[in-house]
Amino acid sequence: MKVSQVYKDKKDKKVLSFEIFPPKKDSELSNIDETLAVLCELEPDYISVTFGAGGSSNCNRTIELAKKIKHEYHVEPVVHLTSLHYNKAEIDEFAKVLSEAGLENVLALRGDKNPNFPEKNDFSHASDLIAYMKEKWDFCFLGACYPECHPESGGVINEIRHLKTKVNAGAEVLLSQLFFDNDIFLRFQEYCRVADINVPVIPGIMPVINAAQIKRMITMCGVAFPARFEKIIHRYEDNKEALFDAGMSYALSQIIDLLVSDIEGIHLYTMNNPLVARRICEGIRNII
Template identity: 40%
Template sequence: MLISQMFKRKPCVFSIECFPPKQTANFEKMKQTLRTMSELHPDFISVTYGAGGSAGGVSTVEVAQYLKQDIGIEPLAHMICMGSDRSKAAELLRQLEAAGVRNVLTLRGDRTPSRPESPDFAHASDLAAFVWKTQPEFDIHAACYPEGHPEAANLREDVANLRFKQEAGASHLLTQLFFDNGHFYRFLNLARREGITLPVSAGVMPIVKRSQIERTVALSSASLPSEFTRMISRYQDDPQSLYAAGIDYAVQQLRDLIEGGADGVHLYAMNDAAVAKAVYEGISDLL
């Protein structure tokens, strides 16, 4: 099923994100995690980019195929510009088509030493346009940033650039994680004023371990509201209490988003089925 159709059938679409294991030996453990997550009735599960093969680990295609064919959950397979070109992108689309996967999230991807700039896709919108032209039956999805992309001059410029993704065939936007819902609502109002009509899923990550704090903030560039920082200050040396407080913070954030009319909510669960289950139990009555 095309994910874009889900937004026409229910008021709030619920999804979860997972990432392929870096070692093939851990795939069986991940399969159990995915089976447990499927019991939470997500509308789709997003699979981050993993090359697999000679690069080692498990590929996005393998995880997406398992979700689609073995569990019956619709996957959203990530594609990135970095380290790719038209030939590699076409081959990935061919593999996804063979696996029965039709939903893709087109991203630029993080710059790393092992991933050179793409000669063909300078921006995620270029990759989206390529997919739209190459595989018009695919459902294309794109990312957005409630606080603006770190490389954008400002939020208004970043939101204006979303028109390129919309015009390139994107049918749905998925946000970077954030901890202050006020940023999401301001972003959404600005996007609608700029003519962005696509449904938007709000991304939330429960912070349940001290080790997540600096790493997550550094990667996401998300600002931290005072309520969140007080929680961290109070419980950072108490793992059990931090876990409970982190779950509760995410639950309250998601409940507000659902009740506030978000088209969808997306849970960055970091392959932790227990966290996903705990959060889901706090919002299931609204879904």
């Protein structure tokens, strides 16, 4: 089923989705079953699978994992597909493999610049990838959005303008980058409405459960930390177990606050940790 239809069918109920990443080694692909068993037991509406630069469609762990999710666990997968390091012929090959495997949903991304892989010139933006694939293939396209602005956007006006271009190209659902201040997301959602971006804009939540993860957030994502969250970090950063519990509690409070606002679902960045997903789902079981 196409994910856009999932949001239409749910109506008054909220859509629950997860993100996972494929193991780095083919030999570890079978080990993902323990994680998938727990995640699928929680009955998500779909699971997205991240995608890295490099590799062909014939030996791609993202696609193999998506096949497993769909055909063995009977949950709809969303395949991330980046464009910066691929040309049209290579994208066509990926699309052919996805279509033959019955995979209907693609999260189209430009992808991060990677010095280990040369950039190609066919697709400068995710919107270029969506527009090209939309003409040739019958997929449901999802796009990424950045409530605190992409580092290269130059500000919120350009951010919304680029997002509008992405939607006009064919993106039917938008999944947000992680954030920790709900007011920022809700304000961004309102900007989207004013710009006539009338597709589901779904908040992406990542529970912060260890100090190393926090440092990565600061250096890589540029996300804002509300004062309440900073107090949690400073109070428990040297206590692994306490930080885990406090991080989970903060994420739960974020999600509950969002669920009573005008949103259509929650996208949870699981970090392949089934304990995180289970704890969150138990906390919102009766309200989602």
